[in-house]
Amino acid sequence: MSPVESRFGPYGGRYVPEVLIAALDELTAAWEEASADPGFGAELDGLLRDFVGRPTPLYLAGRLSERVGRTVYLKREDLAHTGAHKINNAVGQALLARRMGKTRIIAETGAGQHGVATATACALLGLECVIYMGTEDMRRQRPNVERMGLMGATVEPVEAGARTLKEAVSAAIRDWVTNVGDTHYIIGSAVGPAPYPALVRDLQRVIGDEARAQILAAAGRLPDRIVACVGGGSNAIGSFVPFVDDADVELIGVEAAGEGLNGRHGASLAAGRTGVLHGALSAVLADEDGQILEAHSISAGLDYPGVGPEHAMLRDTGRARYVAITDTEALLALRELSRLEGIVPALESSHAVAWLLGEGREPAGGIDVLTLSGRGDKDLAEALAGLERLDADG
Amino acid sequence: MAETGIERIASAFAAARAEGRAALMPYLMGGFPDHETSAAVIDAYADTGADLIELGVPYSDPLADGPQIHAAATAALEAGARFESVMELCERVSARVPVLPMVYANVVLTLGPERFAAALEAAGAAGAIVPDLPRAEDPAVAGALLERGLAPIGFVSPTTSPARLREIAAEAVGFTYVVSLTGVTGERAELPPELEAMVASVREASEAPAAVGFGIGTPEQAAKVGAIADGVIIGTRLVRAVADAPDRDAAVDAVSAFMADTRMAL
Numbered sequence: 001m002s003p004v005e006s007r008f009g010p011y012g013g014r015y016v017p018e019v020l021i022a023a024l025d026e027l028t029a030a031w032e033e034a035s036a037d038p039g040f041g042a043e044l045d046g047l048l049r050d051f052v053g054r055p056t057p058l059y060l061a062g063r064l065s066e067r068v069g070r071t072v073y074l075k076r077e078d079l080a081h082t083g084a085h086k087i088n089n090a091v092g093q094a095l096l097a098r099r100m101g102k103t104r105i106i107a108e109t110g111a112g113q114h115g116v117a118t119a120t121a122c123a124l125l126g127l128e129c130v131i132y133m134g135t136e137d138m139r140r141q142r143p144n145v146e147r148m149g150l151m152g153a154t155v156e157p158v159e160a161g162a163r164t165l166k167e168a169v170s171a172a173i174r175d176w177v178t179n180v181g182d183t184h185y186i187i188g189s190a191v192g193p194a195p196y197p198a199l200v201r202d203l204q205r206v207i208g209d210e211a212r213a214q215i216l217a218a219a220g221r222l223p224d225r226i227v228a229c230v231g232g233g234s235n236a237i238g239s240f241v242p243f244v245d246d247a248d249v250e251l252i253g254v255e256a257a258g259e260g261l262n263g264r265h266g267a268s269l270a271a272g273r274t275g276v277l278h279g280a281l282s283a284v285l286a287d288e289d290g291q292i293l294e295a296h297s298i299s300a301g302l303d304y305p306g307v308g309p310e311h312a313m314l315r316d317t318g319r320a321r322y323v324a325i326t327d328t329e330a331l332l333a334l335r336e337l338s339r340l341e342g343i344v345p346a347l348e349s350s351h352a353v354a355w356l357l358g359e360g361r362e363p364a365g366g367i368d369v370l371t372l373s374g375r376g377d378k379d380l381a382e383a384l385a386g387l388e389r390l391d392a393d394g
Numbered sequence: 395m396a397e398t399g400i401e402r403i404a405s406a407f408a409a410a411r412a413e414g415r416a417a418l419m420p421y422l423m424g425g426f427p428d429h430e431t432s433a434a435v436i437d438a439y440a441d442t443g444a445d446l447i448e449l450g451v452p453y454s455d456p457l458a459d460g461p462q463i464h465a466a467a468t469a470a471l472e473a474g475a476r477f478e479s480v481m482e483l484c485e486r487v488s489a490r491v492p493v494l495p496m497v498y499a500n501v502v503l504t505l506g507p508e509r510f511a512a513a514l515e516a517a518g519a520a521g522a523i524v525p526d527l528p529r530a531e532d533p534a535v536a537g538a539l540l541e542r543g544l545a546p547i548g549f550v551s552p553t554t555s556p557a558r559l560r561e562i563a564a565e566a567v568g569f570t571y572v573v574s575l576t577g578v579t580g581e582r583a584e585l586p587p588e589l590e591a592m593v594a595s596v597r598e599a600s601e602a603p604a605a606v607g608f609g610i611g612t613p614e615q616a617a618k619v620g621a622i623a624d625g626v627i628i629g630t631r632l633v634r635a636v637a638d639a640p641d642r643d644a645a646v647d648a649v650s651a652f653m654a655d656t657r658m659a660l
């Protein structure tokens with residue numbers, strides 16, 4: 001039984017009201033026990049295989065490779081059930097919640113992918129499900145709101161602030177503070193107070209574990225780079241972690257530069273400061289007084305002024321490198337990948353693709369694994385409108 | 395030598411006890427709805443018999459607070475409140491009544507523990523309440539406060555385990571903040587029946603007084619809590635009084651009336 005980390009270097013911790021400390025202790029103990037229990041592991045693996053559809057393929061993207069002048073494999077999380085990597089975490093935490101005897105599940109969602117994944121896991125296990133979602137995100141991710149309702153979840157609109165992911169997380173935490181006895185909070189990314197960043201990472205490392213075995217089988221060697229988009233950082237940390245000890249594998253996280261790093265953006269690692277958000281010390285977007293700033297990204301899943309604490313540590317140690325991609329670059333990459341490969345990526349994942357199509361072309365000739373965290377169906381209306389504007393502006 | 399903040403808190407509780415009642419501890423949101431009104435409100439608290447004052451520093455993401463106080467924080471920030479301007483409010487009354495700024499961890503850590511504690515000391519504060527900095531999460535903050543004789547206030551809640559409750563109470567400096575209910579700040583129709591036992595355990599484990607907050611919204615509730623605890627903290631009800639008042643004078647009248655009724659009920 002390995003202890004769950006609560007700090008990553010100086011980052012992480014539990015900056016929460018006292019009311020939650022007992023629940024976080026309980027969750028830590030439950031995860032330490034469950035992750036060491038072969039019975040739990042077998043049940044989770046069975047669901048990941050038969051329900052989620054894992055392993056997801058590692059696909060050699062030929063036309064994309066040709067375009068960028070490197071060998072590019074896509075780790076196809078877009079092909080997981082519900083269309084994104086979020087389901088890996090949701091199913092794992094829902095199983096854990098049931099094991100802990102919790103009957104009610106709450107979650108926040110931005111893009112709606114985590115909300116849909118949680119609603120799905122709750123339907124599967126017969127758990128009550130409440131999803132907090134900002135009304136701005138409800139507008140831009142309409143299809144996902146409808147999917148959650150169809151599966152029996154209640155979507156609670158959040159009107160505070162910019163009506164996006166940060167406020168949805170805050171609303172979920174306030175619910176948890178109030179109903180902590182029977183309720184488990186399935187946080188959707190590798191953020192939040194300990195043990196969440198470690199718990200979510202452990203549940204998402206299936207992405208990197210599979211990719212490592214698949215690339216060794218396909219290419220006969222490790223890749224030169226792993227590339228993933230970073231919102232809260234769960235698909236990226238899950239992709240990175242199995243390669244962290246392979247010093248020759250470069251780890252690249254792609255944040256949202258929004259309208260540009262001098263304007264509104266979501267790049268906490270590239271352009272933020274150290275601070276506390278939602279219970280953890282990490283990189284955050286805040287002003288000089290410590291007030292949290294609104295993030296901006298065209299992709300709801302990257303529209304968040306914080307990031308998981310393990311990424312802040314990987315940045316400081318230099319083990320991972322973080323870059324940022326604008327709304328415009330992401331939109332164009334969404335169209336480019338659709339046309340090159342017949343794969344419509346989520347706007348979040350399009351950030352990783354955009355980096356590869358741009359700066360990532362250098363140096364020529366290496367092997368990349370790019371985690372395609374989700375599919376773009378949920379983004380069609382937003383993306384088409386955005387592309388139309390771009391085309392009109394020339 | 396002047397009394398330390400910690401000593402002033404002890405004297406305030408002792409004075410209330412000498413009168414055979416619990417200490418009355420009103421909360422206000424600094425800078426809400428604007429700086430001048432909150433200055434008038436904090437003056438009114440001092441004038442109407444507050445024994446200690448809890449002074450909220452507005453924060454963008456106050457996780458321990460319900461909608462009323464969250465909205466007040468947002469409005470205060472929009473009206474231009476900053477940490478420094480709230481410290482001016484503290485300074486106005488800190489010679490008359492011990493003041494405890496309530497500040498979220500990110501504001502504290504952005505300043506840094508030393509600058510934070512020095513600013514509080516300069517404003518005459520008696521201690522600090524950081525609702526999202528549980529015991530042992532960042533000992534530097536408590537250390538910097540204690541070095542200046544200021545009280546870092548610890549919390550216990552209904553979910554705190556008995557062992558942890560004893561540790562927190564035993565270490566308490568100034569007083570222990572007993573969160574009455576499992577939830578965020580806000581008025582409640584009923585206070586939880588377990589409250590009495592929780593307060594009794596805190597008092598048993600501690601030399602320091604036990605003050606109860608969260609959910610107390612009427613003079614009757616205050617009196618009930620005052621019968622079992624050393625201090626009664628009233629937050630949302632008073633913030634609502636300010637929010638509902640049409641102008642500054644009405645805000646002062648409303649909080650003064652509530653303070654007078656509550657003081658009487660205690």
Ligand SMILES: Cc1ncc(COP(=O)(O)O)c(C=O)c1O
Nearest residue numbers: 189231232233234235301373374
């Ligand atoms: C498809 C997709 N990718 C990425 C993200 C960003 O989250 P994370 O950084 O935790 O992977 C989201 C979040 O909603 C998402 O839906």
